[in-house]
Structures are given as C-alpha cells and as structure tokens.
Amino acid sequence: MACADNDTLCIVREYQYEVIIVPVLLIGLFLILLITILCLRHRSMKVKDQEIAEAAGEKEQTNVRGNSYIALSEATVQSVLSSKDPCLRKLEVSHDSIDGQGEQIQNGSYGPIFKAEMVEENPNRPKAIVIKALRDSSSLQEMKDFLGQMAFQSQLGHHENIVQLIGCCTDKLPVYAILECVDHRDLLTFLWTCRRDVMTMDGIPFDLTERQVYNIALQVVSGLDFLQQKKLIHGDVGARNVLIQRNFTAKLSGLGAAYEIHTYGDVATRRQLPAKWMAPERILKRPCGVKSDVWSFGILLYEMITLGAPPYPEIPPSDIFQHLQRGNIMPRPSTCQPSLYSIMKSCWPWKESSRPSLPELRKRLEVGKRNANDRMVLQVPDLVVPELYARVAGIDPVSLAADYTIL
Numbered sequence: 001m002a003c004a005d006n007d008t009l010c011i012v013r014e015y016q017y018e019v020i021i022v023p024v025l026l027i028g029l030f031l032i033l034l035i036t037i038l039c040l041r042h043r044s045m046k047v048k049d050q051e052i053a054e055a056a057g058e059k060e061q062t063n064v065r066g067n068s069y070i071a072l073s074e075a076t077v078q079s080v081l082s083s084k085d086p087c088l089r090k091l092e093v094s095h096d097s098i099d100g101q102g103e104q105i106q107n108g109s110y111g112p113i114f115k116a117e118m119v120e121e122n123p124n125r126p127k128a129i130v131i132k133a134l135r136d137s138s139s140l141q142e143m144k145d146f147l148g149q150m151a152f153q154s155q156l157g158h159h160e161n162i163v164q165l166i167g168c169c170t171d172k173l174p175v176y177a178i179l180e181c182v183d184h185r186d187l188l189t190f191l192w193t194c195r196r197d198v199m200t201m202d203g204i205p206f207d208l209t210e211r212q213v214y215n216i217a218l219q220v221v222s223g224l225d226f227l228q229q230k231k232l233i234h235g236d237v238g239a240r241n242v243l244i245q246r247n248f249t250a251k252l253s254g255l256g257a258a259y260e261i262h263t264y265g266d267v268a269t270r271r272q273l274p275a276k277w278m279a280p281e282r283i284l285k286r287p288c289g290v291k292s293d294v295w296s297f298g299i300l301l302y303e304m305i306t307l308g309a310p311p312y313p314e315i316p317p318s319d320i321f322q323h324l325q326r327g328n329i330m331p332r333p334s335t336c337q338p339s340l341y342s343i344m345k346s347c348w349p350w351k352e353s354s355r356p357s358l359p360e361l362r363k364r365l366e367v368g369k370r371n372a373n374d375r376m377v378l379q380v381p382d383l384v385v386p387e388l389y390a391r392v393a394g395i396d397p398v399s400l401a402a403d404y405t406i407l
Helices: 008-014 016-063 077-082 086-091 140-154 187-194 210-229 256-264 290-305 317-325 338-346 358-371 386-393
Strands: 104-107 112-118 127-133 165-169 176-180 242-244 250-252
Touching (some): 077 140, 086 140, 086 165, 140 165, 187 242, 187 290, 210 242, 210 250, 210 290, 210 338, 210 358, 290 338, 290 358
Antiparallel strands (some): 127 176, 165 176, 242 250
C-alpha cells in the first residue's frame, strides 16, 4: 500500500533499509576496517621492535670475542682477568717489580705506551722495558681483546725480527703488556731524525745508506715470512710498526691487526688503518693474504728511501682507491735507484697473483743489497711537521711517537 505524501513515518518505514540499515552497515564496516588496520600496524611495530632487540642481542654476543666467552652484562673485571689464557700465567710479573712509569712513547690502540724498568733477580741492575698499558676507561670487551692479543703474541714464539712479549701484569688493574725495549724506537721517527744534519745523537748514529735500506728491508721480510709460516699476515706493515735497535736490527711490532685478522677474520672497526698503505683488496674489505702485506711492504720501501715521506703525497687519503683503480702508482723518488724502484713497483700490481712472494722478494733484495751504495748517506733537506704528515698520510696524529723534539 502506497504511503500518503504527508505520512513521513510511513515513508521512513518503507525506505528504512536504504536510509538507516545500509549507512549503519557501512559505518560498522569502516570501524572494523579501521580497527583491523590499527591492530596490524601495532603488531608490525611490535615485531620490528622485537627484531631490533634480537639484533642488538646478537650484536652483543658477536662482540663477546676471544677464547673465553663471557656475557658482557654479567662480567666483572675480575672474572675477565681470571678467564685469561693460561699461557699468560707463565709470563705474569708482579706490579711491584715495575719501577714506575717513565717516558711516554706514544698512544696505542688500547692506551699509553711508555718506557719503564723492571727489577729482576739483581735489584741493582733493572731491565729496560716498554709497557703497553690498558687505559682505565676501557670496556670489558677491550680488556678481553687486550688479553687476547697478549696471548696471541706469547704463542708466536721467538724470532729476532719480531718484538717479543716478555711479561705481563694481569692479576689486577692496571693491566700491562711488557715488551722488550728497542733503542731507536720506531723506524718512522728514526727516518725523520735522519733528515737532520746530525751524524750521531747521544752516541746513536742517525744516518742511512742505500745498503742499510736493503738490510732493514730483508729483516722485515724475514719477520713477515715467520708470520706466513704460521699462516698469519701482519696486516699493518709500515715504518711506524718497525722498531730499530742500535745495531740496525729491525723488529716488526704493531701485531694488533694480525691478531684481529687471525681471530675474527678482519680488523675491528674501531681500528682505523691508513688506506695509503693498504692493498686494494684490503680497502674493499675482501679476504686477504700475505700478498696484501707485500703491497704494504712496497710502501715501506718508499718510506725508507725518502726518509719518512708520506706515500702519495699529492692524493687526499679519501681519493686513494680511485687513484689506484686508474692504474696509478707512485713515481720513482729522486733518492731511489732504478733497481730498488723496480722492486717497489713489483709489489703494487692490482692483482694479488701478480705480486712477488716473500721468498722472491728476499732474492731480489739480496741481489740489490750486493750492488747497493754503502758510502753515500741518504739526504732529504725538508724537516717533518708531524701534524701535516698525519693529515697527508691519513693517519691519527695521536698514534705517532709522542717525542717530537728531535724533529
């Protein structure tokens, strides 16, 4: 029955499905859809937060590295010290036998490095030593890495061209690594001092001939070969990581990168190695081997023959990889004979397989040494400004020797 035109109630009843029910259903569906979207969004954010938390947990576990795995959140200083490698117990030295802290040499990756004396059997004849100290503000993880590096070095065995770990203080704080003392300290500082117009200083000769460059290079190769026989690479070959004794005996130091590459497969991100010494595969963070050390050894030859000049002086450190990609190498320095430059160039092919092996390098260096000049002293007139050197070389100036007065 049709509704009258003025019967509003009848009209509403007739069209109630279209006027009331459909809008209510639509509003209901919209509310359900909105609630569903909000729930899904909340769930997604919750899952994402959980993934982040799990990733952070995994990262924390990954960072707990070394021979003894202790959760950082539960570890204490004493528990870390007590978990050290047993080989360090044989090298343990009492803090009381260390006769104070002497001259600071430089700042290392873990803390200050300084000279000191150690009292052994005869208190009237203390032994000169070098101490690497773990800084007071170090984290527990850094402490475990420091202990791990000491254990690594103690297990290498003796070699005349590797700096020896002769003791440690690890029973309580402060933690020390005790190394043999070397007269001239690092080769880089020695090379800079050779630029001065002095023949001797405190009875120590400060001059260098071409034959002595070959002699030092052969000793470095001997040390690298020792590491290679143990399936190790040094990872940071450079004049700053070679120590020189009074009789021109060279000793490789700076084994922190070797420890990290051996233990973790790569150098820790907190250790910034200078790109200008690194082979292309090292810059690209690809797996590396002894041929990467060969590349860096070529840079070391350049450092020696130029009396400590920074490599690629015209190239900013940030541009060095692109420079190498174009096939560029350093030109022959004016102080370098063609025979030595030929050895340097042989270390710098882009492909690792094209670089010589350590035995091949040794043969070429021995031939070069026989023909090298041993009378003419290398001379470079310009003195070094350490801060400028650090900027050009792309290294942390804090890592350089602390005593700049001789420059």
